[in-house]
Amino acid sequence: MKIGVLALQGAVAEHMRSIEAAGGQAVAVKTVDQLSGLDGLIIPGGESTTIGKLMRKYSFIEAIQQFSAQGKPLFGTCAGLIVLAERIAGDEEAHLKLMDITVARNAFGRQRESFETDLEVAGIEDRVRAVFIRAPLITEVGLSVQVLSTYNKEIVTARQGNLLACSYHPELTDDFQLHAYFLQMAKEAAAGT
């Protein structure tokens, strides 16, 4: 499976390393024409305002919406989760508006409140080491969204069809289970089309 990592800003190399460790092939995506031929795309952690602005500037919004409409899976972590969401709490404009969720940015507070912990994630065997850095939360989900994990009763991992999103950074650890889960989504999507 060939998985792209959107390489406008943020933790690109870490996601590429994790995808390869989970048995996939990783590509850094800097321009929209690189999307063709990919089996899935990861939108990494970084600063969502920066990534959102650069996505608009370089026509990634429509291109990724089309990519998703073809049934290709997307995986957003932290800033990537914000970018996937249909709604952002406050009056901020949403970016890709693909996933039927509302997210709150910096929901845990500032950097001093950032933390790591172990999480149970539905569909994943072992507990996942989750690193939350100025992390967002999913505050509302639509009916077609499946909640995969919560932390203190707040939603931090969710899936809607071919869209996977989490508040934390699986790419910062040597736990590749979520990347393997996403590769499986890509395999199923490729087999289905």
Place this chain on the structure above:
Amino acid sequence: METGTSRVKRGMAEMQKGGVIMDVMNAEQAKIAEAAGATAVMALERVPSDIRAAGGVARMADPTIVEEVMKVVSIPVMAKARIGHYVEAKILESMGVDYIDESEVLTPADEIFHIDKTEFTIPFVCGAKDLGEALRRIQEGASMLRTKGEPGTGNIVEAVRHLRLINGQIRKVQNLSKDELYHEAKTLGVAYELLLGVHEAGKLPVVNFAAGGVATPADAALMMHLGADGVFVGSGIFKSDSPEKFARAIVEATTHYQDYKLIAEVSKNLGTPMKGIEISKLNAAERMQDRGL
């Protein structure tokens, strides 16, 4: 649940990669920086070129300025403490600043010791001009590095020198045998275990940004080309003719540092960049990079 772990602190810097961190002196500039796509802002009372011009002792910014900036932006806010000034750093941490720069741009408070950064919950970035300084700062608990360059000069030559030196030293360390590594650790004045980590990984264990003299989009792209993980721009933006355009251009040049046509495009009609200073014209006391070894 654990806060302030090295993964949480270093991870925060990982999220800044490929980005531009901009010096700002008030809320209005912070908003301009955020709108232009900065990944973080550094809240200061004066940018380095003004510190140079003003002379005297440069200290931590007035907390009012830092608070004002924290209120208006949603991106991380960094602030500078003097080298070795534990209390300035604790004040910034208590205010909820996201990252502290223990910076040679300010007048050092301690000529020998840096702050013990391991006992803070929030992360630190420090400047380095060679591998020895870089690893010593990491040993003291820095979670992110940047080249020192020569701040406030608008002259990229020192940042280039420092990044090339650090990367060259890393390549050398990769090729040393174990007995040579013991000696090299002694020569560099760093712990053997840290040097062994560099030998095995072929890179630093933390993110390394370019800083100190970035004045144009092309300068930012040059530093990325040389292997920087991202760029700090101090005086370059708000000392230029049109800060908004300048800030946007530097962000785009950093992301697309290998797309020269694009850099040409964003570099058009930016007006005059900050006036630079020739490094050899600085006397020893004016060289900020020689502070905090």
